Amino acid sequence: MARIVMKFGGTSVSNTDRIKNVARLVKAEVDLGNEVAVVVSAMSGTTDQLAAWSNAVAQLQRSEEYDIVVSSGEQITVGLLALALQNLGLKARSWLAWQIPIYTDCVHGNARIISIDSSIILKEIVQGQIAVVAGFQGIGPNKRITTLGRGGSDTSAVALAASLQADRCDIYTDVEGVYTTDPHLIAKARKIDFIAYEEMLELASHGAKVLHSRAVIMAALYALPVQVLSSLDKKPGTLIVKEGGLVEKQVVTSIAYSTNEAKVTLIGLTDCPGVAAAIFESLAKAAINVDMIVQNVSQNGDFTDLTFTVNSSNLNLACKMLNVLKKDLGYVDIISNAMVCKISVVGVGMRSQPGVAKIMFHTLAKCGINIQLITTSEIRISVLISSKYLDLALQALHTAYGLDTDG
Amino acid sequence: MARIVMKFGGTSVSNTDRIKNVARLVKAEVDLGNEVAVVVSAMSGTTDQLAAWSNAVAQLQRSEEYDIVVSSGEQITVGLLALALQNLGLKARSWLAWQIPIYTDCVHGNARIISIDSSIILKEIVQGQIAVVAGFQGIGPNKRITTLGRGGSDTSAVALAASLQADRCDIYTDVEGVYTTDPHLIAKARKIDFIAYEEMLELASHGAKVLHSRAVIMAALYALPVQVLSSLDKKPGTLIVKEGGLVEKQVVTSIAYSTNEAKVTLIGLTDCPGVAAAIFESLAKAAINVDMIVQNVSQNGDFTDLTFTVNSSNLNLACKMLNVLKKDLGYVDIISNAMVCKISVVGVGMRSQPGVAKIMFHTLAKCGINIQLITTSEIRISVLISSKYLDLALQALHTAYGLDTDG
Numbered sequence: 137m138a139r140i141v142m143k144f145g146g147t148s149v150s151n152t153d154r155i156k157n158v159a160r161l162v163k164a165e166v167d168l169g170n171e172v173a174v175v176v177s178a179m180s181g182t183t184d185q186l187a188a189w190s191n192a193v194a195q196l197q198r199s200e201e202y203d204i205v206v207s208s209g210e211q212i213t214v215g216l217l218a219l220a221l222q223n224l225g226l227k228a229r230s231w232l233a234w235q236i237p238i239y240t241d242c243v244h245g246n247a248r249i250i251s252i253d254s255s256i257i258l259k260e261i262v263q264g265q266i267a268v269v270a271g272f273q274g275i276g277p278n279k280r281i282t283t284l285g286r287g288g289s290d291t292s293a294v295a296l297a298a299s300l301q302a303d304r305c306d307i308y309t310d311v312e313g314v315y316t317t318d319p320h321l322i323a324k325a326r327k328i329d330f331i332a333y334e335e336m337l338e339l340a341s342h343g344a345k346v347l348h349s350r351a352v353i354m355a356a357l358y359a360l361p362v363q364v365l366s367s368l369d370k371k372p373g374t375l376i377v378k379e380g381g382l383v384e385k386q387v388v389t390s391i392a393y394s395t396n397e398a399k400v401t402l403i404g405l406t407d408c409p410g411v412a413a414a415i416f417e418s419l420a421k422a423a424i425n426v427d428m429i430v431q432n433v434s435q436n437g438d439f440t441d442l443t444f445t446v447n448s449s450n451l452n453l454a455c456k457m458l459n460v461l462k463k464d465l466g467y468v469d470i471i472s473n474a475m476v477c478k479i480s481v482v483g484v485g486m487r488s489q490p491g492v493a494k495i496m497f498h499t500l501a502k503c504g505i506n507i508q509l510i511t512t513s514e515i516r517i518s519v520l521i522s523s524k525y526l527d528l529a530l531q532a533l534h535t536a537y538g539l540d541t542d543g
Numbered sequence: 544m545a546r547i548v549m550k551f552g553g554t555s556v557s558n559t560d561r562i563k564n565v566a567r568l569v570k571a572e573v574d575l576g577n578e579v580a581v582v583v584s585a586m587s588g589t590t591d592q593l594a595a596w597s598n599a600v601a602q603l604q605r606s607e608e609y610d611i612v613v614s615s616g617e618q619i620t621v622g623l624l625a626l627a628l629q630n631l632g633l634k635a636r637s638w639l640a641w642q643i644p645i646y647t648d649c650v651h652g653n654a655r656i657i658s659i660d661s662s663i664i665l666k667e668i669v670q671g672q673i674a675v676v677a678g679f680q681g682i683g684p685n686k687r688i689t690t691l692g693r694g695g696s697d698t699s700a701v702a703l704a705a706s707l708q709a710d711r712c713d714i715y716t717d718v719e720g721v722y723t724t725d726p727h728l729i730a731k732a733r734k735i736d737f738i739a740y741e742e743m744l745e746l747a748s749h750g751a752k753v754l755h756s757r758a759v760i761m762a763a764l765y766a767l768p769v770q771v772l773s774s775l776d777k778k779p780g781t782l783i784v785k786e787g788g789l790v791e792k793q794v795v796t797s798i799a800y801s802t803n804e805a806k807v808t809l810i811g812l813t814d815c816p817g818v819a820a821a822i823f824e825s826l827a828k829a830a831i832n833v834d835m836i837v838q839n840v841s842q843n844g845d846f847t848d849l850t851f852t853v854n855s856s857n858l859n860l861a862c863k864m865l866n867v868l869k870k871d872l873g874y875v876d877i878i879s880n881a882m883v884c885k886i887s888v889v890g891v892g893m894r895s896q897p898g899v900a901k902i903m904f905h906t907l908a909k910c911g912i913n914i915q916l917i918t919t920s921e922i923r924i925s926v927l928i929s930s931k932y933l934d935l936a937l938q939a940l941h942t943a944y945g946l947d948t949d950g
Contacts, residue, residue, distance in 0.1 A: 152599035159600075186619065192559035193566075193623050194630035201629065204622035204637050208615040212593065215611035216600050222608065223601035230611050234641070235686065279642065 138303040139171040139261070143271065143293035146180030147310040148367040149213045152220075159220035161308070161367060162266060166226060173257070173267040173300060175293040176217055178209025183272075203244045203273075203283045207233075210270035210289070218268045228266040231257060233273040233281065238292070240274030240282045247274055247282035248350075249291065252299035261300070269296060287348030294351045298358040305360055307347060308367035313374030314339070314346055316539040317391040322530055324540040328389060329372075332379040332484050335389050338516045342480040343394030352376070379484050387485035387492055388537040391530060394478045395523060397427070398451040399508060400444055402458065404468030407440040411465060415442070418457050424450045428478070428511045428520060439468075443509060445520060448474045476508060477526045480518040481533060493517050499536040503528055545710040546578040546668070550678065550700035553587030554717040555774040556620045559627075566627035568715070568774060569673060573633060580664070580674040580707060582700040583624055585616025590679075610651045610680075610690045614640075617677035617696070625675045635673040638664060640680040640688065645699070647681030647689045654681055654689035655757075656698065659706035668707070676703060694755030701758045705765040712767055714754060715774035720781030721746070721753055723946040724798040729937055731947040735796060736779075739786040739891050742796050745923045749887040750801030759783070786891050794892035794899055795944040798937060801885045802930060804834070805858040806915065807851055809865065811875030814847040818872060822849070825864050831857045835885070835918045835927060846875075850916060852927060855881045883915060884933045887925040888940060900924050906943040910935055 142162060149155050158176075165172050177183075186206045214230035221228035236257055240247035257267050271289025276282045284291055290307060297305035311319070312327050314336065319325040333356035340349040346364055355362045355376060365373025379385070405411060412431070419426055429444040446454050451474055458470055486492050496517055500507060505528065509520035521529055534540060549572065551565050565583075572579050584590075593613045621637035628635035643664050647654035664674050678696025683689045691698055697714060704712035718726070719734050721743065726732040740763035747756035753771055762769045762783065772780025786792070812818060819838070826833055836851040853861050858881055865877055893899050903924055907914060912935065916927035928936055941947060 152596055155600055189559055189619070189623055190626055193562055194626035199626070199629075201622045201625040201637055204625070204639075205619055208618040208622075211615040211618065212596070212612055215608045215615075216596055218608040218611070219597055219601040219606070222606075230608055232611075 137169045137171065139300060140165055141173045141175060141293050141297035141300065141302045141305045142308060143175040143289060143305065144177065144308045144367060145289065145310070146177045146182070148308050149176055149178075149217065150180040152216065154367075155213070155216050156220050158217060158308075158367060159224055162221060163224050163226060166266065171261050171264075173261060173269060173296060173302070174217065175269045175271045175289060175296060176210065176213045177271050177289040178213055182209035182212070199244050200280045203281050207270070207273040207281050207283050210272050214268045214270045221266055221268070226266055227264055228268055229260070230268045230270070232270050234275040234279075236269070238274040238295070240276055240284070242276040242278060242280075242282065244276070244280075244282055246285040247276065249274055249284070249295045252295055254296070254299040258300060287351070290348035290351035291354060294354045294358075294360060294362065297360055298354065302360070304363060305355065306363045306365060306373075307351075308365060309346060310366065310368065311346060312366045312369060312371055313364045314344070314376075314390065316389070317530055317534050318393070321527055322534050324534065326539065326541045328374050330375050330377055330382055331389055332382055333376055334379060334515055335482050335484055336376050338480065338482040338513065339390055339392045342392045342478065342482070342516070342518060344390070344392040347376075382484070385485040385488075386483045387489050388481045388483040388539065389485075390482055391533055391537070391539070392480045392482065393526060393530060395526065396448050397445050397476050397478050397520065398448040398454075398472060398474040399476050399520060400446065400451070400454060400458070401471045402442045402465075402467045402469075403471065404439050405442050406466050407438055412442065414461065414465065415458070418461055419446070419454060422453055422457050424454050424457070428509045428518065430509050445476070445478070445509065475523045476520050477523045478518055478520050479526070479529055479533065480516055481537065482516045484515050486515050486517075495536050496533065499532050500529060503532050505529055544576045544578070546707060547572055548580045548582060548700055548704035548707065548709045548712045549715060550582040550696060550712065551584065551715045551774060552696065552717070553584045553589070555715050556583055556585075556624065557587040559623065561774075562620070562623050563627050565624060565715075565774060566631055569628060570631050570633060573673065578668050578671075580668060580676060580703060580709070581624065582676045582678045582696060582703060583617060583620045584678050584696040585620055589616035589619070606651055607687045610688050614677070614680040614688050614690050617679050621675045621677045628673055628675070633673055634671055635675055636667070637675045637677070639677050641682040641686075643676070645681040645702070647683055647691070649683040649685060649687075649689065651683070651687075651689055653692040654683065656681060656691070656702045659702055661703070661706040665707055694758070697755035697758035698761060701761045701765075701767060701769065704767055705761065709767070711770060712762065713770045713772060713780075714758075715772060716753060717773065717775065718753060719773045719776060719778055720771045721751070721783075721797065723796070724937055724941050725800065728934055729941050731941065733946065733948045735781050737782050737784055737789055738796055739789055740783055741786060741922055742889050742891055743783050745887065745889040745920065746797055746799045749885065749889070749923070749925060750799040751797070754783075789891070792892040792895075793890045794896050795888045795890040795946065796892075797889055798940055798944070798946070799887045799889065800933060800937060802933065803855050804852050804883050804885050804927065805855040805861075805879060805881040806883050806927060807853065807858070807861060807865070808878045809849045809872075809874045809876075810878065811846050812849050813873050814845055819849065821868065821872065822865070825868055826853070826861055829860055829864050831861050831864070835916045835925065837916050852883070852885070852916065882930045883927050884930045885925055885927050886933075886936055886940065887923055888944065889923045891922050893922050893924075902943050903940065906939050907936060910939050912936055
């Protein structure tokens with residue numbers, strides 16, 4: 137017997153037939169003799185609709201009231217799933233965050249879980265009741281409902297699993313697991329059987345949408361085995377484990393990409409201390425995240441060029457902020473480009489094996505693809521290239537790192 | 544300065560433009576210096592959609608989980624209205640039933656309010672914060688969410704107004720108030736300025752959809768003035784008050800009708816004690832409400848005919864239950880007819896003025912309309928007639944009782 141937390145995303149509960157399908161998947165775990173808690177998202181599209189309504193009545197986002205509205209989507213699905221489970225003759229009940237409770241901080245719209253008091257819910261679970269828990273939501277210090285931000289249901293599931301000391305957290309989704317790269321773009325992409333937390337975190341942080349990065353961090357923290365698998369196919373998925381638990385450490389495990397990138401270059405910037413600080417402080421104040429940053433060596437010691445990337449949705453705002461600073465900073469021009477994408481190769485084997493970067497640069501050069509920016513971590517190399525080369529680059533790198541399927 | 548509870552139904556909050564309109568109506572009350580609490584229903588259609596989803600996953604209605612699902616509609620509208628009010632620069636916050644709390648019994652899907660602890664909410668209201676309260680919902684003894692049944696938001700509003708010792712409860716709807724009869728059917732129908740609780744209760748119980756009967760009972764109990772008015776027009780509505788407060792007591796104030804009626808006749812029933820009890824006990828067990836009942840005098844002391852009406856949605860079930868009893872009861876035949884409607888004339892003046900029934904019967908006879916059943920209370924006369932005569936009968940009675948507009 138094991139204690140399992142199962143999490144189902146919006147596409148897995150997008151209509152009543154899919155909810156009945158989820159109920160059957162849960163029943164299968166119960167029939168194996170397992171204790172089960174289920175975390176569900178809202179029906180796909182619901183949260184977008186609720187957010188759109190909020191936007192239509194007021195430009196007061198990420199507030200207490202916004203959270204009241206958007207958290208109702210999960211309230212609907214927990215009730216429906218509990219009903220569907222009862223209809224199969226199982227003992228089940230729904231739990232809203234305030235009923236458990238799942239305590240968070242008070243950052244509405246993007247709250248973080250502080251603690252979960254799982255004593256009451258655990259008592260019911262060990263007596264054979266299936267707990268159906270609303271993902272994405274919590275309760276703040278002022279007893280108001282909070283939400284965890286997009287993808288927050290993954291975090292809810294992992295945090296609940298940690299709190300319940302579960303043996304495993306299964307994240308059900310509409311793909312079969314974590315892939316060597318996006319199978320929608322690259323036909324030869326393979327499902328990965330095992331992946332390390334650190335690798336998953338790098339992938340989630342650099343464009344892979346399969347799992348929320350905060351959930352991966354929490355899983356790593358509690359050394360909780362997390363499985364990503366499909367709610368539509370009955371196949372084993374990808375198990376996320378400690379690096380030490382991997383039998384074979386791939387040099388490159390998977391290739392992620394992100395198309396929401398935009399590049400900004402400030403030309404002829406005065407090269408003196410405090411200039412970069414002024415720029416990035418101004419962007420941070422506007423809540424604009426900066427990702428890759430490269431500064432060229434000064435040509436004559438006085439002027440330099442500074443290039444960085446932001447999310448493409450923030451490009452206009454970033455340029456506006458920089459224009460305000462133009463007088464103080466005294467740069468010559470701003471050049472921006474939203475037709476770029478970032479490709480990241482990730483693998484824990486990079487730590488011990490040199491030459492990974494060389495393969496990347498060589499492969500892209502052979503394809504005639506110019507690299508605009510490069511950043512690295514211990515287990516990741518990311519390059520910024522023109523958007524038009526995305527497919528070509530992914531394909532070439534996937535082959536070059538030996539990730540293609542045999543078939 | 545007054546303390547006002549304003550209630551808005553589903554059509555008044557059916558989209559974000561209407562919600563903004565409601566915010567403006569609330570602001571107008573606040574600008575008058577009033578303390579305001581607002582009770583809202585779900586967007587029109589939402590509760591039906593949620594109930595349909597529940598039905599699709601399980602035939603387990605009126606349960607804890609059903610209530611979790613259907614109560615989410617009001618959670619959406621309170622958040623949206625609070626946002627819209629904040630957007631107008633007003634202090635406002637939403638309250639879910641469990642946050643106040645509004646305590647109910649544990650009859651899920653049709654719970655009754657036991658008490659409201661308005662101490663916390665009142666503290667905020669007197670400090671100038673607008674309370675936006677979710678109608679239709681409560682919290683049961685087991686800390687699960689309950690719902691009050693259809694039309695329950697009216698009851699929420701009146702109960703909250705009583706608890707807050709409000710000066711008035713304004714029920715905003717899509718009509719201008721209570722009418723002398725349905726203005727959609729009878730062009731000469733007039734809006735009524737004042738009506739007694741007892742009259743409103745008879746109308747609500749016999750087909751008038753403008754206000755829920757449980758809300759009227761509660762308003763009468765606390766002698767709370769209730770106004771029914773339009774959220775779309777800026778006009779005074781109908782004020783529901785104590786009979787003693789009426790300047791002029793109409794013999795007939797208003798004419799209600801109900802088309803959801805079905806008539807059942809048991810022919811050749813053994814006329815001995817216990818037979819009627821067996822029949823109505825069996826129907827009660829199946830949760831079928833019986834309305835009008837007439838038993839003919841036995842023709843020879845042994846056999847009789849029994850006629851009664853049920854809601855037309857229950858007709859098939861009622862016939863099924865009666866067929867089961869056929870052997871024991873020994874009746875000859877069942878005749879049923881769903882093509883009937885009930886017309887009720889209501890007025891507190893009936894108590895003191897004779898001849899009201901005579902006008903009714905005379906008027907219908909002149910139109911050639913056969914009366915199938917008659918029931919009365921001290922201030923109401925109801926007749927069951929063929930559905931095809933509904934418009935004709937309403938028109939004739941409206942004129943006969945002097946209710947037509949001059950114009």
